[in-house]
Amino acid sequence: MKFSANLGFLWADRPLPDAIRAAHAAGFDAVECHWPYDTPAAEVRAALDQTGLPMLGLNTIRGNPGENGLSALPGREAEARAAIDQAIAYAVAVGAQAIHVMAGFAEGPEAHAAFLANLRYARTACPDAITLLIEPLNRHDAPGYFLRTTDQAAALLADLDLPGMKLMFDCYHVGRTEGDVVTRLAALLPLIGHIQFAAVPDRGAPDHGEMDYNYVFDRIAALGWSRPLGAEYKPGGSSDDTLGWLHARRSQSLS
Structure with a gap:
C-alpha cells in the first residue's frame, strides 16, 4: 500500500521544498499540499525532481480571510475562475495530478448553480x-x-457528467459526519479520485481514535485501490514523531 504526505499539515513548519525532502526521507511514496502559491513553482518542481516523488494535488485558494473557497459563491465568479486559473497554472508547472476546487461557505440553489458553472469552467x-x-x-x-x-x-458529479471530475473521499470528514466509512467508500469507488485519512475525531495520526485504520486500509486494498492514500492529519508536534503507523504498515507489508 502506498501513502502520500499532505504537506499542508505534515512538516508544515518547513519551506515546502524541504517538506518534500522530509516526506521522501520518511518513506512516503508521494506528496500533496493545500495552498503552495507563496513558494515559486520552480523550487517545488526541483524538489520533486530531486526526490522522485509525484505531487498528487493542490487546492484552489480560500479567498478572503475567513473564507474557505470561492466556487459556490454567487456573484464571485470572476474571483473563483481566477483562482481556478491560478491553480491550473501552478499544477501544470509542478506536474500536479489533481486540483481540489474548493466550494466555500454557501447554501441554496444559487450556490448550487454557481458551483456547477465554475466546475464546468474548470474542466474546460x-x-x-x-x-x-x-x-x-x-x-x-x-x-x-x-x-x-x-x-x-x-449528485453534483452526476449533474456535471464530465470526464476527469472526481470525489475526494476523506475518511476523516466522512467519519465525522456520515460514518459507515468503509461501506460508503466501496459504494462510491467509481467516483473517487483520491482518498485521504486522519484519526476520528481529533484529526491526529491514524493510530488512535474511533476508527481502526488497519481495518480500513485492508478494506481499501481489497477493493483494488492502488494509488497512494493521503495522510492529511495534524501531527500536533514533530511530524517525524507521528510516523509509527507508517513504519508498522511497511513492516506488515514486508512480513
Whole structure:
C-alpha cells in the first residue's frame, strides 16, 4: 500500500521544498499540499525532481480571510475562475495530478448553480491529464460549507457528467459526519479520485481514535485501490514523531 504526505499539515513548519525532502526521507511514496502559491513553482518542481516523488494535488485558494473557497459563491465568479486559473497554472508547472476546487461557505440553489458553472469552467480550462476534485467537509470543522455529504457530491458529479471530475473521499470528514466509512467508500469507488485519512475525531495520526485504520486500509486494498492514500492529519508536534503507523504498515507489508 502506498501513502502520500499532505504537506499542508505534515512538516508544515518547513519551506515546502524541504517538506518534500522530509516526506521522501520518511518513506512516503508521494506528496500533496493545500495552498503552495507563496513558494515559486520552480523550487517545488526541483524538489520533486530531486526526490522522485509525484505531487498528487493542490487546492484552489480560500479567498478572503475567513473564507474557505470561492466556487459556490454567487456573484464571485470572476474571483473563483481566477483562482481556478491560478491553480491550473501552478499544477501544470509542478506536474500536479489533481486540483481540489474548493466550494466555500454557501447554501441554496444559487450556490448550487454557481458551483456547477465554475466546475464546468474548470474542466474546460484544465488539461485533460489533471483530475478535478470536489470534497465534502464535515459540519463540525467547517460549518456552513456548501459541500457537506458524499451523497451531495455524488449528485453534483452526476449533474456535471464530465470526464476527469472526481470525489475526494476523506475518511476523516466522512467519519465525522456520515460514518459507515468503509461501506460508503466501496459504494462510491467509481467516483473517487483520491482518498485521504486522519484519526476520528481529533484529526491526529491514524493510530488512535474511533476508527481502526488497519481495518480500513485492508478494506481499501481489497477493493483494488492502488494509488497512494493521503495522510492529511495534524501531527500536533514533530511530524517525524507521528510516523509509527507508517513504519508498522511497511513492516506488515514486508512480513
